[in-house]
Amino acid sequence: MTQEKFIEFILKLSAIVTILTTIGILYVLLSESISFFKEVSIIEFLTNKEWTPLFVKKNFGILPLVTGTLLTTFIAVSVALPVGITIAIYLSEYANKKFKKITKPLLEILAAVPTVVYGFFALAVVTPFLQSFIPNLSGFNSLSAGIVMGIMIIPYVSSLSEDALSAVPKSLRNASYGMGATRLQTSFRVMVPAASSGIIVSVILAFSRAIGETMIVAIAAGQQPRLTVDPTVPISTITAYIVQVAKGDVPHNSLEYKTIFAAGISLFILTFLLNNISFYIRKKFREQYD
Amino acid sequence: MKTKIEAKNIDVFYGDFQALRNINMQFEENAVTALIGPSGCGKSTYLRLFNRMNDYIDSFNMNGEIVIDGKNIYEKNVLVDELRKGIGMVFQKPNPFPKSIFENVSYGLKIQGIKDKDFLNRRVRKALEQSALWDEVKNDLDKSALALSGGQQQRLCIARTLAVEPKILLMDEPTSALDPIATAKVEELIHQLKEKYTIIIVTHNMQQASRISDFTAFFYMGDLIEYDKTDTIFTKPKNERTQNYITGRFG
Amino acid sequence: MTNSTKNRIKDRIFNFIGIFATLIGIIILGFFIGSILYDGLTRIDWDFLNSLPSRKAEKAGILTAWSGSLWIVIFTFLVVVPLGIAAGIYLEEYGDKSKLSSLLEVNISNLAGVPSVIYGLLGLEIFVRLMNLGSSILAGSFTLALLVLPIIIVATREALKAVPPSIRAASYGLGATKWQTVWYQILPAAGGGILTGVILAISRAVGETAPLIVIGALAYVPFTPSSPMDEFTVLPIQIFNWISRPQHEFTINAAAAIIILLIITFIMNGIAVYFRNKWQKKINW
Ligand SMILES: Nc1ncnc2c1ncn2[C@@H]1O[C@H](COP(=O)(O)OP(=O)(O)OP(=O)(O)O)[C@@H](O)[C@H]1O
Ligand SMILES: [Mg+2]
Numbered sequence: 023m024t025q026e027k028f029i030e031f032i033l034k035l036s037a038i039v040t041i042l043t044t045i046g047i048l049y050v051l052l053s054e055s056i057s058f059f060k061e062v063s064i065i066e067f068l069t070n071k072e073w074t075p076l077f078v079k080k081n082f083g084i085l086p087l088v089t090g091t092l093l094t095t096f097i098a099v100s101v102a103l104p105v106g107i108t109i110a111i112y113l114s115e116y117a118n119k120k121f122k123k124i125t126k127p128l129l130e131i132l133a134a135v136p137t138v139v140y141g142f143f144a145l146a147v148v149t150p151f152l153q154s155f156i157p158n159l160s161g162f163n164s165l166s167a168g169i170v171m172g173i174m175i176i177p178y179v180s181s182l183s184e185d186a187l188s189a190v191p192k193s194l195r196n197a198s199y200g201m202g203a204t205r206l207q208t209s210f211r212v213m214v215p216a217a218s219s220g221i222i223v224s225v226i227l228a229f230s231r232a233i234g235e236t237m238i239v240a241i242a243a244g245q246q247p248r249l250t251v252d253p254t255v256p257i258s259t260i261t262a263y264i265v266q267v268a269k270g271d272v273p274h275n276s277l278e279y280k281t282i283f284a285a286g287i288s289l290f291i292l293t294f295l296l297n298n299i300s301f302y303i304r305k306k307f308r309e310q311y312d
Numbered sequence: 313m314k315t316k317i318e319a320k321n322i323d324v325f326y327g328d329f330q331a332l333r334n335i336n337m338q339f340e341e342n343a344v345t346a347l348i349g350p351s352g353c354g355k356s357t358y359l360r361l362f363n364r365m366n367d368y369i370d371s372f373n374m375n376g377e378i379v380i381d382g383k384n385i386y387e388k389n390v391l392v393d394e395l396r397k398g399i400g401m402v403f404q405k406p407n408p409f410p411k412s413i414f415e416n417v418s419y420g421l422k423i424q425g426i427k428d429k430d431f432l433n434r435r436v437r438k439a440l441e442q443s444a445l446w447d448e449v450k451n452d453l454d455k456s457a458l459a460l461s462g463g464q465q466q467r468l469c470i471a472r473t474l475a476v477e478p479k480i481l482l483m484d485e486p487t488s489a490l491d492p493i494a495t496a497k498v499e500e501l502i503h504q505l506k507e508k509y510t511i512i513i514v515t516h517n518m519q520q521a522s523r524i525s526d527f528t529a530f531f532y533m534g535d536l537i538e539y540d541k542t543d544t545i546f547t548k549p550k551n552e553r554t555q556n557y558i559t560g561r562f563g
Numbered sequence: 564m565t566n567s568t569k570n571r572i573k574d575r576i577f578n579f580i581g582i583f584a585t586l587i588g589i590i591i592l593g594f595f596i597g598s599i600l601y602d603g604l605t606r607i608d609w610d611f612l613n614s615l616p617s618r619k620a621e622k623a624g625i626l627t628a629w630s631g632s633l634w635i636v637i638f639t640f641l642v643v644v645p646l647g648i649a650a651g652i653y654l655e656e657y658g659d660k661s662k663l664s665s666l667l668e669v670n671i672s673n674l675a676g677v678p679s680v681i682y683g684l685l686g687l688e689i690f691v692r693l694m695n696l697g698s699s700i701l702a703g704s705f706t707l708a709l710l711v712l713p714i715i716i717v718a719t720r721e722a723l724k725a726v727p728p729s730i731r732a733a734s735y736g737l738g739a740t741k742w743q744t745v746w747y748q749i750l751p752a753a754g755g756g757i758l759t760g761v762i763l764a765i766s767r768a769v770g771e772t773a774p775l776i777v778i779g780a781l782a783y784v785p786f787t788p789s790s791p792m793d794e795f796t797v798l799p800i801q802i803f804n805w806i807s808r809p810q811h812e813f814t815i816n817a818a819a820a821i822i823i824l825l826i827i828t829f830i831m832n833g834i835a836v837y838f839r840n841k842w843q844k845k846i847n848w
Contacts, residue, residue: 029742030657036649037658040671040716043709047681050688105584112581121585127836128589134763134832135592136770138799139821142806143595146814176588204574227676234678236773237799241806261680261773268683268777274692282777286684290677297676301669363736370660397738407729410752419747420737469733476737 051290054283061277067284073247073258075281076267082281084288086247090164090257091289094239095232097168097253098175102228105172106179107214107221113180114187115209126181133177141241144170149242158254162244165253171238175231179224186220186307187213219307223300230296234289236261260289316341316480316510317362322376324357324534326369331357333534335376339527344502344511346521346542349531350557355514358531359482362512363399364392380480397424400473404485406465408457408472413449416457416468420476439475442505443467444497463494470501481505483513487520499524518558522546530554596825603818611819615785616801620812625820628801630787631700631780632769635797638704639711639768644761647712651719651757656745675713682710683777691778698779701791706774711764718760722753722842755842759835766831770824772799798824 059067062082070083109129113122148166153159190213198208214221244256245266258266264282272278317339324332332354339345347355357366364385366372377384385395397420409416417436426432436453440446445467449460457468466486473481483502487495502511502524515521521528522542529539530551538545538554549555614624654671658664686706696702726749734744750757775797782804784796796804798820805817 026740026742030653033649033653033657036646037653037667039646039709040650040667040674040712043674043685043712044670046689047677047685050685051681054688105587108581108584112578112585116578116581117585125585125589127832129585130836131829131832132588132592134766134770134828136772136799136824136828138770138772138802138806139825142599142802142817142821145806147595147598173588173591204570206574206577207570209577230676234676234680236678236680237803240773241803261678264680264684265773265776268687268779269782283684286681290681293676293678294673297673301672365732365736368735393735393738393740395738396736401732401736403729403732403736405729407727407733409730409733409748419734419739423737423739423743423747472733473737 047290051283051287054280055287058277058280058284061280062284071249073263075278076270080277082284084260084285086249087258087260087263087285088288089249089251090239090243090247091233091259091261091292093251093253093257094164094168094171094235094243094259095229097165098171098232098235099225099228101169101172102175102179102232103225106176106224106228107183109176109180110183110187110221111209111214114184115205115213129177129180132174135174137174137235137237138241140170140174141167141238144238144242156254160244160255162242162246162256163254164239164243164257167239167241167243168253170242171232171235174235174238175228178231179228182224182227183217183221186217186224189220190216219303223304223307226296226300226303230293230300233296234261234293236265240265260285264289313343314341315339316380317512318377318379319358319361320377320379322358322361322378323374324354324361324366325371325373327371327373331534335536337529337536337539339510339512341510342506342508343526344506344513344524345527345529346525347512347514347529347531348516348518348521348557349537351516352533353531354534355531356484359484359512359514362480362482363396363401365401367392397476398478399480399482400476400478402466402470402473402481402483402486405489406462406469408460408465408468410456410458412454413457413460413468414453417471417475420472424476435475436471439471440468442474442501443471444501445471461494463490463497466490466494466498467501470498474505479510481509481511483511485514485516488516495520518546518560530557532557599818599821599825602815603820603822606815606819607822611816612823616783616796620808620810620816623805623813623816625798625801625823627784627787628796628798628820629823631784631795632797632799634700634788634791634795635703635707635775636765636769638700638791639707640761640765642704643708643712643715643764646708647715647761647764648719648757650712651716651723652745652750654716655720655723656741656749671713671716675717679710679771680773680777682706683774685709686774686778696792698781698794699792700788700795702778703775703780703795703797704791706778707768707771710771710774711768714764714767715757715760718763719753719757722756722760723749725756726752755838759839759842762831762835762838766828766835769827769831770799772797772803775800776803798827 067082067084070081071085072081072083073086074081144166148170149161152166194212194216195208198212239259240262243262245258245262246256247258248255250257263285267278267282315338319335319337322332322335323330347358349355360366361378378386409419414436417439418432421432421435437446440449445464448464457465460468487498499520505511525542528542528545530537532553538549538551545554546558611624613626614622615626617623654667683706686702690696690702690705691698730748730752731744734748780800781794781796782800784794788795802817802820805813
């Protein structure tokens with residue numbers, strides 16, 4: 023083999039590590055969950071309303087974890103979405119260069135802060151603060167976890183949406199201004215609709231990011247699986263449950279151990295679907311402007 | 313006179329589009345051959361055939377042979393990088409590496425594995441002298457090449473190709489980005505270089521072609537219309553289209 | 564009021580809303596950092612940085628935590644940087660239009676969206692158990708390396724893409740091979756962009772908690788690691804552990820450790836932004 027071919031081979035091998043990673047993830051999740059589902063029926067897993075694998079009386083219904091996950095996610099997205107899109111519109115249609123130059127790296131900081139720090143923030147600052155308005159707010163709850171998670175994902179929404187807005191052809195914007203529209207009218211009647219698929223992508227990715235977030239909920243939401251949509255009470259999420267079990271001393275090959283892989287595969291499927299929907303939309307969206 | 317390069321029955325395609333049609337041509341050794349013709353007629357495509365730079369274009373496809381020193385360079389066993397070491401190319405826009413002047417000129421030698429400092433110094437100096445740049449940069453060899461003016465950059469790019477002492481020089485509109493003074497310097501340089509090199513130059517400038525070349529080939533929409541001594545082409549062209557083009561009636 | 568003045572007023576109002584939205588997250592974060600500084604700053608001293616963990620909050624320090632983080636970062640770096648840059652080069656410079664290339668691309672975008680706990684599960688089964696590394700620094704580093712691999716690959720590709728094609732043409736024209744062109748010209752020209760990606764990836768690895776908990780990194784490690792096969796804890800896990808304690812003294816410890824973690828994160832991100840700006844100026848030749 024010549025040197026050139028050898029180098030190419032090494033490079034290729036490095037790239038293939040990413041495929042092996044995926045295969046590894048699928049193998050690990052599938053093999054452990056298959057052996058989990060040999061002991062627990064899928065029907066029970068999907069329909070039982072309680073999740074108590076660590077108790078004496080064991081229940082294996084994933085629903086409480088899924089609702090907990092979706093509850094924190096919805097709270098997070100309802101914070102991040104309006105703020106993030108407003109930022110995107112402001113930065114792409116209103117702000118001057120200097121303001122952009124200063125604020126963009128600052129916004130990135132929001133995404134760079136380690137999540138364990140946000141968890142502390144939610145638990146030690148936001149919950150006590152909210153308790154002064156909502157007296158019956160529990161010390162652990164999905165509300166503050168969700169709000170803080172929302173702050174964290176603001177930059178995901180804003181930067182992807184801004185990219186989408188700036189990909190809209192200039193001619194469209196100029197046409198609107200030419201007709202005497204204000205910036206606000208141009209933004210909301212022309213730019214946002216034209217960039218809508220890109221904005222939708224940013225929202226889906228924000229969902230996906232929030233669903234996979236772990237430490238904020240593990241710290242601030244309570245680690246108590248509960249089938250509820252009440253944001254004031256302790257709950258758990260899929261991710262928080264995995265951390266909770268891994269932290270303890272569960273013997274491997276026990277059923278408890280396998281539950282984290284069953285939970286893991288549910289999480290993987292959720293995020294995988296969302297990510298691929300967003301890829302699909304993005305691909306269509308690219309074709310639209312090419 | 314000796315034939316250095318021969319193009320035999322060349323067809324070039326980009327996908328379905330045929331960019332060159334049945335070209336047959338012989339290039340004299342140690343002469344300057346100018347390729348002229350209206351934009352899009354295939355000059356650059358043709359030029360890039362001689363050092364196989366078209367190989368990187370996905371849709372590129374060709375028939376025919378390019379024979380250099382009696383050997384078809386499109387044969388399977390040809391080592392493309394070895395081939396290119398003997399054929400220098402100067403591009404339309406100056407494209408120095410974002411490195412020092414010295415590193416730019418010595419790069420071709422470095423990739424041939426030459427490490428001898430003295431040798432490199434000598435070659436760099438010689439190449440810069442040949443390209444008439446030495447006096448301007450001799451004290452700044454460690455300065456970034458990007459700090460040079462456009463004309464200096466182009467002469468640096470010429471020096472870069474000369475440093476490896478190729479036998480053939482391919483130039484694609486080398487002066488189109490330069491001002492008249494820098495252009496004059498490059499033309500002067502080409503004139504000196506032809507003693508040692510076989511030079512093929514693409515140009516849109518009729519005066520330039522008539523000033524510097526020994527032979528001229530006129531292309532039109534992928535066809536070679538006329539190929540002859542430069543004098544003949546510019547004084548009594550046989551083809552009416554050539555006549556129209558060189559007198560500026562179209563193109 | 565005419566319609567057009569109404570519209571102009573609306574426009575002005577949105578201008579304020581926009582500034583407010585842009586700054587609100589940053590202001591909240593700033594307020595939070597202020598309160599953490601207030602809680603934790605006085606707790607930071609030489610002893611805090613150099614003490615082993617302890618059941619008594621006043622005596623506990625972050626020595627094992629930061630040294631564990633350092634080990635993890637070094638080994639993650641050693642694994643992921645060559646791997647990520649090599650993979651990025653392959654995809655951008657060598658990858659053709661083959662099935663493999665498009666598979667690799669789709670796969671990498673998917674990996675970038677996989678939640679970090681899932682990487683923890685992967686590490687737990689493959690590195691900790693199958694490869695028998697235990698809950699060691701090596702197992703942790705491998706896990707984090709796979710987690711941040713897509714970041715480095717994507718950054719490398721972006722940086723390579725930004726290098727003008729004329730540089731490639733010049734190098735090939737002189738008879739350079741593909742690898743010579745990549746090694747001598749393209750990589751140095753793309754260096755700033757790649758460096759930015761590497762720093763961001765490492766900064767991410769420093770802050771990761773969940774995957775390391777999942778692979779069994781311990782909350783309580785009474786010694787500093789002395790080999791890559793040792794068990795370990797890291798700063799974020801130490802913080803998590805202290806947050807989980809009800810006593811106020813531990814909360815103060817957590818705040819103090821968070822200050823250290825944030826300093827590291829901000830410095831790394833600051834350096835990354837600096838290199839990116841510098842490189843973006845340079846690449847516009
Ligand atoms: N990479 C490519 N892919 C597809 N078509 C190409 C490509 N490069 C050139 N062509 C087409 O081939 C024809 C010849 O192009 P070429 O660049 O050789 O012309 P040229 O004579 O050098 O023109 P100019 O004087 O403008 O430089 C043109 O019609 C051009 O559009
Ligand atoms: Mg051309």
